[in-house]
Amino acid sequence: MKVLVTGGLGYIGSHTVVELLENGDEVIIIDNLVNSKLEVLEKIKKITGKNATFYQYDLCDYSKVSEVFEKERPDAVIHFAGLKAVGESVSKPLTYYENNLLSTINLLKCMAKYNVKKIVFSSSATVYGKPKTLPIREDASLHTTNPYGTTKLMIENILTDLYNSDSSFDITILRYFNPIGSHKSGLLGENPNGIPNNLMPYVVRVARGELPVLNIFGDDYPTIDGTGVRDYIHVLDLAHGHILALNNKIHGLKIYNLGTGKGTSVLELVKMFEKVNNVKVNYQIVKRRDGDIAECYASSDKAKNELGFTCKYTLEDMCLDSYNYHDAN
């Protein structure tokens, strides 16, 4: 299959591109490098021995997206591109709405124009807001608490309306839980610029002495040890979920959670990280952060039953691989 991967040099996109190339698929990447580096392309080649075709274009530029469709005529699209920092989305909502929505609308317009009907979209567990029941099933109520999450929900609605208008579209919405870990080669991983927003890159930097202390926001939640519980999933398992979604025999509009189905508290994760990497992570408990929820973990039954999705990697792997990537880089 010839697959157009938007945001293919980013964290999850690059791992998925590797798996596509290893499966013998042809890959076209559009990425404007707003949150990634060109060197990732070389690393992908180093791992796979294969080339992906790369366009350093902004998806918000319709003429550029159209040029790629005209030239490449892909069979399917995996749409990772987007801005993803929750805090930044609160301070720069217009930037988030413009980037995430306009890029998606341009992409979908080109898909309609060039008769490309298969798309896999990166959504997020953030669309569930504060879950009423756990584990969270795909039919749970949806509610967002920040502009980033709202862009994801709006795109889900756009995709649903598009499907309702033209049922020849084959649309898969994947709601990711908390991806961590990195490629086994140590070449690909998550290495955000500046102070990390996500827990794992922060833990790694504290362990390496690059940041003084990890703030754990609240130890008085009704959880196993009082700290927040999330569903961490290895990025390699997540990447594999996209391959399964592309090859799914069920046609139509489908929504799947991609998580392990298992909740892990912040303290459990920190302790595991310290144990497997034989390092110390300085942390301090500070007060709860506004908008945080106590627990969030997936029901992964639907993805298992319909996609055959299961997770291969454990929390140990996730902690080892995350540290290994930062050591190697």
Ligand SMILES: NC(=O)c1ccc[n+]([C@@H]2O[C@H](COP(=O)([O-])OP(=O)(O)OC[C@H]3O[C@@H](n4cnc5c(N)ncnc54)[C@H](O)[C@@H]3O)[C@@H](O)[C@H]2O)c1
């Ligand atoms: N990482 C997570 O924790 C997580 C969780 C849930 C959902 N998601 C979603 O998954 C997707 C991929 O996440 P990631 O962690 O790999 O993020 P990432 O920032 O590493 O990758 C996104 C890529 O998209 C590119 N991009 C952004 N806007 C673009 C535009 N207008 N034109 C072209 N390229 C553009 C960036 O340069 C980057 O390489 C995102 O849509 C994100 O919202 C991520």
